Amino acid sequence: MSAPPGVCPDGSRQRVTRAEYCVIACAEAWRGDGEVLASPMGPIPSIGARLARLTFSPDLLLTDGEAMLVGPDGTPEGWLPYRQHLALVTGGRRHVMMGASQLDRFGNQNISCVGDWERPARQLLGVRGGPVNTVNNPVSYWVPGHSTRVFVEKVDLVGGVGYDSAAAAGPTATRFHRIPRVVSNLGVFDFATPDRSMRLASLHPGVTVEEVAAATGFGLTVPDDVPCTREPSASELAAIREVLDPRGLRDREVKG
């Protein structure tokens, strides 16, 4: 299939929605992870993690959002209260996909506050588990509304540690630090560049490079040929629509 430069062919064959491409892009984060805990935060990452578990990453473990480990249909298989969860993080057998109110060029993440920490213009959640997650197990990010307010030159507070902050802090921070991917409603991003700054890895069909650049508050590395986020298979689409998200939570999180 050919498409104009910078534009991906529309997945009109099965009328795949943008939210469904996002589910696929999130699910792909856990491909090849083996027998680890997948910790998705937010509706689309949760659908993605369960899709991965149901299909190409069957050894993944999932939680019910409380203290139980459950299969994709919700059947309990184990117990993971917060005290064990926080310990498991430090053992590294986990890949979390966190949200981000701000995310910068090197993958520093902020969900704590906007503005000066001493007296913030907007108080948000707090650092939560960002500091412990990022220096102990792989951390990917999910941003349902890609904009220059989220993708900023520099975050106001480093909660989740980015590549530059980890490097500056030394081997304690870099040893287990990895940000496999960032998924937004526009595309997929990684840090596969010489200086570990953010790179456009794929565009969701229908999105242009210009659209992404305009919604990003820093200079993104854009390869000459940007691939499209892959198409869902027919069976994946059926699983998303009929099994994992029959109520359509995904379409409320990402429109179009």
Next chain:
Amino acid sequence: MGDKTMTADEAVARLGSGMTVGIGGWGSRRKPMALVRALLRSPVTDLTVVSYGGPDVGMLAAAGRIRKLVAPFVTLDSVPLEPHYRAARESGSLDLMEIDEAMFMWGLRAAAVRLPFLPVRAGIGSDVMRVNPELRTVTSPYEDAETGVHETFAAMPALRLDAALVHVNRADRAGNGRYLGPDPYFDDLFCEAAGAAYVSCERIVDTAELTKAAPPQTLLLKRLHVTGVVEAPGGAHFTSCAPDHDRDEGFQRFYASTPWPEFAGRFLAGDEPAYRAAVRTWHEEGR
């Protein structure tokens, strides 16, 4: 075994202004809200509050009782941002020690095992180290077998508490406590880290009934860590206390969207029975 039962007001009367008080639960889950409401009725203020924060922090902040907060987050879970905590932070009215969820746990653990600190990887590389300039690091005396490096960690200081407030499902009169929900949270650790621990519960039962048919690992609190036991049915309201009651989502939304003076005037002016009656009336009006 001594009888440690007391009222919520009697428990709170043992607290003093300026104390460091740990509050159990997590976000808007199994918070000792009856004890917090008693605290709001008391003159106790100028507190250092240590909490995986929820409406406990929001209410105490709104009432101006918190001098300093130690927390990794404050949230109502289904309502992500706690409005009164936000207002307090945005007006600069409380000091904050913002630390990571795991650092918080290890700080309580250090206090419980009488160590001045515990080394943690969490915090290194993040602005937690910048916004808490009192945090120190510690270098491992051991060479790492894999890397040959002497790694440097955050030295998470002990979060020693003057008092802990927690809420569980069942307790006996001596202070043995049992949780029935899916997660113990860190309530035992709060009690172990504290000089005095006050435990409210949905129901006080005989010791034999407490332990009968209980999986032994649900017996979370040991009486040697517990100072006072308060029977407070619905004592976690409006936060969740599975399986006794779910979170009162409608009421939580009302709390989050109502100006504090109006909410406090309507629901918190009287004692605990008056609170429950006011909540009942609110629900009836909504039907």
